[in-house]
Amino acid sequence: MYKVLIVEDDRIIAEAIRKHLESWGLRALCVTDFRDVPAQFADFSPHLVLMDIGLPFYNGYHWCREIRRVSKVPIIFISSASENMNIVMAMDMGGDDFIAKPFDLSVLMAKVQAMLRRTYDFAGQTGLMEHQGAILNMGDATLTYQGEKIELTKNEYKILQLLMENRGRTVSREAIMARLWENDSFVDENALTVNMARLRRKLESYGLGDFIATKKGLGYMLG
Numbered sequence: 001m002y003k004v005l006i007v008e009d010d011r012i013i014a015e016a017i018r019k020h021l022e023s024w025g026l027r028a029l030c031v032t033d034f035r036d037v038p039a040q041f042a043d044f045s046p047h048l049v050l051m052d053i054g055l056p057f058y059n060g061y062h063w064c065r066e067i068r069r070v071s072k073v074p075i076i077f078i079s080s081a082s083e084n085m086n087i088v089m090a091m092d093m094g095g096d097d098f099i100a101k102p103f104d105l106s107v108l109m110a111k112v113q114a115m116l117r118r119t120y121d122f123a124g125q126t127g128l129m130e131h132q133g134a135i136l137n138m139g140d141a142t143l144t145y146q147g148e149k150i151e152l153t154k155n156e157y158k159i160l161q162l163l164m165e166n167r168g169r170t171v172s173r174e175a176i177m178a179r180l181w182e183n184d185s186f187v188d189e190n191a192l193t194v195n196m197a198r199l200r201r202k203l204e205s206y207g208l209g210d211f212i213a214t215k216k217g218l219g220y221m222l223g
Helices: 011-023 037-044 060-068 084-092 105-122 154-165 172-182 189-205
Strands: 003-007 027-030 047-049 074-078 097-100 129-130 134-137 142-145 146-153 210-213 219-222
Touching: 003 011, 003 037, 011 027, 037 060, 037 129, 037 142, 047 060, 047 105, 047 142, 060 084, 074 084, 074 105, 084 097, 097 172, 129 154, 134 154, 154 172, 154 189, 154 219, 172 189, 172 219, 189 210
Parallel strands: 003 027, 003 047, 047 074, 074 097
Antiparallel strands: 129 134, 134 142, 142 146, 210 219
16 A cells, blocks of 8 residues: 655645545555654655645755655645746755645546556665664665765664664564574674674764663663
8 A cells, every 4th residue: 555645734735635545545644743754754654745835844845855865755745836936946856746736636646646656666665764863774775864874784784674673672682693694503692792883883973872772681772
């Protein structure tokens, strides 16, 4: 089932769009915290975003740019600000289409379906996980934090993926070693210690010093 994130602060319009999309078999979610759209984007992992321009705190151009730092998911702007300059700005910021308000819901649905067909007939899932503002992209094995893309080694990516999959829970050293070296019958435990220390130093250099917590005698978990 395709998922659509609706970034629209007019609750009546947002709910009308959500109900219409869901009546066509899509799963839709309306953003509720307009101070941190990327966190909700990462948590929901949508296949398409409907983005208004005039929003509280930051405008739609800003959030489009932030999403584009971590994902190529299609973004359709919906706005009453339909002057040519606003349409050009929306496209320049990374938008894929523009629908002027007021619009007919059937026209909106047709554009959404067309965009989904063009994008996902040949593409895979968005694959994003988020914690403390850091977004792990499973498509290219990178971590993005405050607009900076952090390149990860294969093992660093596997460690973060496992910890994010188990947010709120402690992951044992044995479980992490099994994920890292699943084909080896024996691996020195020091190898995990070295990998974890390197990953922590890298995260700390980007301002994520408390991202991974050690649970003595148990394992590790996200901070």
